[in-house]
Amino acid sequence: MRWVVGPFVSDREQVGQPGDMKVTRDSRTYSVGVCTAAAGPEQGGCKDGGVCLLSGTKGASFGRLQSMKLDYRHQDEAVILSYVNGDRCPPETDEGIPCVFPFTFNGKSYEECIIESRAKLWCSTTADYDRDHEWGFCRHSNSHRTSSIIFKCDEDEDIGRPQVFSEVRGCDVTFEWKTKVVCPPKKMECKFIQKHKTYDLRLLSSLTGSWSLVHDGVSYYINLCQKIYKGPLGCSERASICRRSTTGDVQVLGLVHTQKLDVIGGK
Incomplete structure (x- = not known):
């Protein structure tokens, strides 16, 4: 598989196939797929999810593989892969506090809102109700993970490996x-060819x-078709042009991978 993102191409085969990876944070474990469905729990679920939450016996999809989008963010040289339209977000309490599943009540584990001991459906807002006694009546969400x-x-x-950067209400x-x-x-x-003429700038x-x-x-440091060597401190590893002001401030005026070669008016 090839990623074609922004101005450059990256081959996964060149560094191996990362495939599905497990990421754990606190008591939650996610299965993360890159351009492939994440592995769900043995009991089923998440069969078409790009990211799957494995906590409990039921997998929760955090976005369908078919919804995958790739984008390139130039300012920090980052590729963004996103999934949407996953399973419904977990219920919240009437106060807007996320329910926590699974949770323990009277020594038994529950993975959905329950009615035991109360007049209507409720959930725990921590993993252990028997210890914490934190709860609320359930309000189901119409949003998707x-x-x-x-x-x-x-x-x-x-x-490399993924790490959890942020989580928002289990959604x-x-x-x-x-x-x-x-x-x-x-x-x-x-080196490039235009109108049957070859232009070779490698000597420069x-x-x-x-x-x-x-x-x-003001000092300027310039290289063609590759990064600047022995440039000023603070000049990016992928910069082709850098500027150092009279006060010593360094600015990047062009990155190598944004280069375009063209002929205009014979020049």
Whole structure:
């Protein structure tokens, strides 16, 4: 499978198949699938879910595989994978506090609102009612569970592993996954053909340093088709142009993977 995201392409085969992964936070375990359905519990459930909550005997889908969307966020070089239209969000109490499932009442485990000992359906707002006695009457939700995976470039990781970044009322979960798989390239093609003419700029691309100039006290560091070598401190690893002001502030004026080569008016 190939991800084609923004200006670069990443091959999962090059670093192995991460497939389905388990992520645990507190008492909750999620099965996370990337472009494939997550593994549900042995008892069934989540058969078409991209992310599945495995807590208890019933799996809860946090988004259908068919709803998957991929996006690329340029400002922090992150790929966002999202799933929507999962199972219904868990019930809340009349006060808007999420029910917790499964919960223990009189030594027995329950995975839905119950009517025992009260006039109408109720749930515990902690995993152990017998210990905490925190509860409320149930109010069912019409919303559906969703999930997102934020893949962030990290050159020090291989495939990496997802971690839970945030959870919202048992209805939405976000994972952060640091991996080199989504890192954009530090080098681009420096030779191209247009109208049967070949333009080769490789002689202007430095493998060891950069082109530099000073204008009105401001220093510029430039390289073609690849990153700047020996640039100022604070210049990104994937920058092709950096600027250092008279006060020493460094700005990135262009990233390698955003490069476009063209001919205009013969130049």
